[in-house]
Amino acid sequence: MLIAIEGIDGSGKTTLAKELKKWLENEKKKKVLLTAEPFTEEISKLIQEEGWKDPVTLTLLFSADRGVHVNWIMKQNQYDIIVTDRYYYSTIAYQAAMGIDKNWIIEVNKFFPKPELTLLLDIPAEIAITRIKKDDKFNFKEKLSLLQKVRENYLEIAKNENSIKIINSTKTFEEVLSEAKNYVEELIS
Ligand SMILES: Nc1ncnc2c1ncn2[C@@H]1O[C@H](COP(=O)(O)OP(=O)(O)OP(=O)(O)O)[C@@H](O)[C@H]1O
């Protein structure tokens, strides 16, 4: 079972992913693998060196990275649940915000398995930006207008996809976690 956690930078994905894993392991006795994208060191390096110069290259690099990630996930048979911090909705939301055609991004990513559940942490970019650490490795993060567009794209994608559940991430972390647990509970029970 694949669960994706999505949202703009600083929306709380990594914090939620870690706490969900603890809860699933301790309370639900599930074997959980926590993973994240970008996945490979090599492609992350290329993204940093080359990708940001050109959104087409960036789309292809993130998608190629996902191919390697998915192949690796397929071999992790010992787990009940795989939780990934970012998946293909990130490429649709971010690279479309950079001007790439959404349908082309969907086409490039169409062979990857669809997550059974995606938790979309929704938060205004103005608030998320105050939570982003200054030493983050990708350099466009401070660009408020881009993150605003990424947020709009995520909400648009969610309108047409029942498996994406929107959680208001301006709430306290305890509230966010509780809502996320309810969605996961529905899925595993
Ligand atoms: N609901 C919340 N309320 C307030 N602060 C939060 C909440 N959730 C997470 N945070 C804090 O916000 C910061 C960013 O969280 P986190 O690193 O989990 O976000 P992220 O979405 O993974 O970010 P990025 O995409 O930039 O890696 C952290 O300091 C975290 O403790």
Ligand SMILES: Cc1cn([C@H]2C[C@H](O)[C@@H](COP(=O)(O)O)O2)c(=O)[nH]c1=O
């Ligand atoms: C998978 C993916 C990621 N991005 C962007 C989104 C973030 O700004 C960075 C990843 O940083 P994180 O702190 O590790 O979440 O990359 C993207 O633009 N497109 C993608 O497909």
